[in-house]
Amino acid sequence: MRAALIDGKAIGAKLRAEVAVQANKLANEGWQPKLVSVSVGDTSAAELYVRNQQKQANSAGVDFEARNYPAETSLEQLIGILQGLNGDPRVNGIIIQRPLPDHIPVKVLQKAVHPLKDVEGMHPASIGNIVYNDLALGPCTAVAAVEILKTLPLQMEGLNVTVIGHSEIVGKPIAFLLMGLGATVTVCHHMTRSVAMHSRAADAVFVAVGKPGLVTGDMLKPGAALIDIGINRIDTPEGPRTVGDADMASCAEVAGWITPVPGGVGPVTVATLMKNAVLATQMQMDHYRGAYAQTDV
Template sequence: MSETHHRAALIDGKSIAADMRAEIAKEAGELTEQGWPPLLVSVSVGDQAASDLYVRNQKKHAESAGVAFEARDYPENTSLEQLIGILQGLNHDPRVNGIIIQRPLPEHIPVKALQKAVHPLKDVEGMHPASIGNIVYNDLALGPCTAVAAVEILKTLPMEMEGLNVTVIGHSEIVGKPIAFLMMGLGATVTVCHHMTRSVAMHSRAADAVFVAVGKAGLVTGDMIKPGAAVIDIGINRVEGKTVGDVDFDSVAEVAGWLTPVPGGVGPVTVATLMKNAVLATRMQMEHYRESYTKTDF
């Protein structure tokens, strides 16, 4: 390797998120002046220890972006019927603009059933089947936060999205597949790899940008990356008490042009995207209400 290659530039997710939050706070302020202060309600069921840190983090970020945040906890033995009733109540409450369902949920509660029960206009996580489906039409009202955040990060780099060769490693419904559709919508040529792909390295080495979302520490190594490529690491893994991504950081940093650290990369931008969705949802609801109430002829 020649002496001229520098280590990958680290992409600072925290500063991207801070810029987004400033923008969101301005928007939230305007909505509040118009009588629509954005309010998020978080729903947790059962043991809160696992999601407690997330909830506190979301609350802190919401408040710094001018979005009110209310956490509601329900006991482990709450039935699916009761929870759907609770969500329908939140759907009908005009003060509530966004609903977040915290995971993990108790075994007897299927997450999909709850995601379907949230009204698409209040689906700030972008998890409702209608929200996921709209991505296929390049209609990005409320997209799934992690996927949108990963793509937003790539858009901050000095790269031409049209015709860009992109490899997505991992094809989950809420991250890998939506990223592929979002990138296609921007004009990129996209390859999606997963556990049945014969040679992931063959695809990733040809890519100008690689997204990794598998949940396997150290999965992507430097020899799998084209020199100068952008690598967006979405994995979150706990290894020996440390939080790491899916990328073997040291070897990839030697080859890549840009790399997101874990933590401090995609994570903060994901939370900021949730707040962006909250103000977007509030605005959409405000307009929806106005339209449905101005049609009557007195």
């Protein structure tokens, strides 16, 4: 058996095309979707992500503005900047680029973004809503990973799934999203006694840990789907290379489907960000119309 590679670029392109239609419709109604990216300090680590977001936004009909602030900008100043963006009706979504300077706690900034403009799905309210199966603005990576699984010929109801990694913005949201679809979910973490015991029993495995080669072929059930969310830079004799959390060579011999890294979850994550931008614009339009609509006296 040789696993079929899941084409994340094709899935992302299809999603962006759908988003472009919705963005154009909103623009015709006077609500051109617009994202603002906020970077602080040395932006070299985030430059590739920002350029990619800019490119994907352009193809999805979403305006994109990148703002860079000096490293010495204080937390109070940044919160003030975010509050200004929250109150600007021309801005529909806010992206906080990482990494940030040490004196800026990312969670504080994420909480300062208004939930209606939280296109990354990082606000506690956005993540908490998933518990109630409210997916309006979910965490992009988690939503993208689950959307990829939904493209496979697998019945979600009763599907046995193992999620390796329990972060607040990826692992845990994936588990709740899957449960909302009727899957039976096991979540593994660093205190799990035997991750392999759980992963070998699963019809689908998600891994998001940040450890290259963590999942190997002998940890998988033959024919299972493997969604690799990890992004790691490793040194090889040929030079630096980006890999996931799975050992591609051994896993591809056992799995039925597998996401490559790069080219798997990443493109769908960015497309999901654009989808969230359009959803956020729609929600803001509805909010303003509801709050300021003229009524008969």
